[in-house]
Amino acid sequence: MVKIGIVGVGTVGLSVVKNLQKNRDLIRARAGKEIIVKSGVVRNLNKKRDVNIHLTTDYKEITRDPEIDIVVELMGGVDEAYEVVKDALKHNKAVVTANKALLAYHRFELQSIANTPFEYEASVAGGIPIIKALRDGLSANHIQEIKGIINGTCNYILTEMKKGRDYAEVLKEAQELGYAEADPTFDVGGFDAAHKLLILASIAYNIDAKPEDILIEGIENINLTDIEFAKEFGYEIKLLGIAKKIGNEIELRVHPTLIKNSQMIAKVDGVMNAVSVIGDVVGETMYYGPGAGGDATASAVISDIIEIARGNVNPMLGYKKPLESEKVRLKTSDEIETKYYLRIAVNDKLGVLEKIANTLAKNNISIESFLQKPKNGYVKLLFSTHKSLEKDVKKAISEIENFDFVIKPINFIRIEG
Amino acid sequence: MVKIGIVGVGTVGLSVVKNLQKNRDLIRARAGKEIIVKSGVVRNLNKKRDVNIHLTTDYKEITRDPEIDIVVELMGGVDEAYEVVKDALKHNKAVVTANKALLAYHRFELQSIANTPFEYEASVAGGIPIIKALRDGLSANHIQEIKGIINGTCNYILTEMKKGRDYAEVLKEAQELGYAEADPTFDVGGFDAAHKLLILASIAYNIDAKPEDILIEGIENINLTDIEFAKEFGYEIKLLGIAKKIGNEIELRVHPTLIKNSQMIAKVDGVMNAVSVIGDVVGETMYYGPGAGGDATASAVISDIIEIARGNVNPMLGYKKPLESEKVRLKTSDEIETKYYLRIAVNDKLGVLEKIANTLAKNNISIESFLQKPKNGYVKLLFSTHKSLEKDVKKAISEIENFDFVIKPINFIRIEG
Structure with missing residues (x-):
């Protein structure tokens, strides 16, 4: 007993x-x-x-x-x-x-x-038995990457926005349905997902990090323009918890992410959760199911x-002994290298595009795709970039925001894969 | 050591x-x-x-x-x-x-x-660590249903056929790519999937059954007409291993299955495997990844x-002690109750549809949807039915095949969900 x-x-x-x-x-x-x-x-x-x-x-x-x-x-x-x-x-x-x-x-x-x-x-x-999967089922693997939809509230909101519905309206509905709290910040701000990501990362990499050590961004700034851009270019927007190991450097970050809609994890809609894990021996496996509820x-x-x-004694974080051979280092957010999507609202003047393109080029950012959409009284410029350094992207954004023809803060979304 | x-x-x-x-x-x-x-x-x-x-x-x-x-x-x-x-x-x-x-x-x-x-x-x-998921991760659950894409060869062939390619052509390619054996029967005939299903069922239901005790059908009779019907009505065709518990009766079967394309498991393409498990406490979880390869x-x-x-001693099939309260019985294939798709090739004569509809009705089979397609010199009638008993469906099929206007053996595919 x-x-x-x-x-x-x-x-x-x-x-x-x-x-x-x-x-x-x-x-x-x-x-x-x-x-x-x-x-x-x-x-x-x-x-x-x-x-x-x-x-x-x-x-x-x-x-x-x-x-x-x-x-x-x-x-x-x-x-x-x-x-x-x-x-x-x-x-x-x-x-x-x-x-x-x-x-x-x-x-x-x-x-x-x-x-x-x-x-x-x-x-x-x-x-979803993801702890046991990662700690026991994938124990033979160096984990190269984890991508998790680990907050159902955010995934529900983003799924509903694909139908053309406004963020504020969907959030209100999610609150009424009990998917979101009265103060939704912990969910929509990415903090809940960050807590979960840190737990997964400890099993994958034996790394100790606290929420304040990692990049956490929420979905509050996603709007229907972004959703349309994603559709146009074959992406889904998901709030992902991402853990990656490149050499002995670890990236841990939570943010809205554009991912190709052909990826299995991009197909996870509504309040459901899913975690994709890439191991060096097994390749990609994915775990899908309900992420909340009594x-x-x-x-x-x-x-x-x-x-x-049953009498089993598992090593709590997956390691029976210290992993001495590997000293890993947590990357700062400036060091992240990925592709980016930029949404820039400008007054429609001559030479605007040239000035923006120049600023991007000067900061080592090359453009992959570009879409211009007219809006009541102004123009939205939507760019996706080739792989760039986050530090460079942030510098370019602050430089572009200084142009007088830019009428709103620039929004950017990181692109995965 | x-x-x-x-x-x-x-x-x-x-x-x-x-x-x-x-x-x-x-x-x-x-x-x-x-x-x-x-x-x-x-x-x-x-x-x-x-x-x-x-x-x-x-x-x-x-x-x-x-x-x-x-x-x-x-x-x-x-x-x-x-x-x-x-x-x-x-x-x-x-x-x-x-x-x-x-x-x-x-x-x-x-x-x-x-x-x-x-x-x-x-x-x-x-x-995919599905054994550990089912035996350890879901151990709190009465398992209501397992649906598995557990043969990559079949899933590859069916995925390629969606592009309009012929079964024989794709099988040949699969053999060249090393996805299928020179004698492909073990894979395309469903026997490999049946072996795996029996293992999963033992963990779920503590049930001992051998391959010869269960319904096993392969994908050899699927043709492009079936694929088109599936597309038209929002289905995918997948070879599924299915285990179900209804009361104290267990269904174990392997066969091509029409499943709604909105289901997560329907989205699994190519050589990948996936197992969906429905537990009475957790609901549906799904496990996805590579099902073969060294x-x-x-x-x-x-x-x-x-x-x-690590020193863990798990109960091999998930039970430390006998499960005395539950005496389960394996259903025969005649007792299966599900929805069916029928493909009937007929000569285009007056009264054909009436005779077929009468025969179905007489056998307690009611029609859900119907599609008629002309073909060189004959007509294809494609039906889907409401829930029917397999015994009734087989009897109706043999009666319909006796009509002189029916020019080929009737093919049928079971529909899930």
């Missing part, structure tokens, strides 16, 4: 309890042991919950209960969750967490103090509990 | 040796141990092989070598491989195999005698070796 305590009995916690009960016989056969939820920690004991377990407000009743084998942390947030999980590890409990923010900041500290199993499948891409997340949490009940 | 012996040093075996060497530091860090290939078994010692290990023709030198920890079986075939693997298990070796035929026939016997880890990730869908297969084989080196 394995006894668990759940810290944070909200939507996901309730779904874990419900599905452990519903699929009890099956789970016992697969795990080899009965899994019992003994108790749960909540903030408010008076709130009505449809669950038949002992509830307390004191997490230490669980982390220090000698009968509890696994502490399941579903409270969210960073600091308090960190205290709870550390206390659980200190008292030799195995830990299962769905908390991406906690791991984005403290995964390496937690790894260093964990002497018990520590699983976190639900922290990235909800119900039940999908509970599926991942329960699979972790079963893994522990 | 973990020492392995490889039985069968062909394309995959050589790739295992090569990649273990190439990614040695990384694999040591991930596994926690050095992995050494000690020896290999080959049929012909005189054949030149680019490998620096001890070679022998006697498998017992490996299965009974006290220094060997893991026997990696890559010889293929059923009977001889079964002897080798049994001998390895008898001598307490862990086993890793890529052999789908062996497992299609003997997975339950092997499970019953294995007291050591037994892994077989490479046996289904090559480099390196892709080696990636899976090495991940199994690492899993064992």
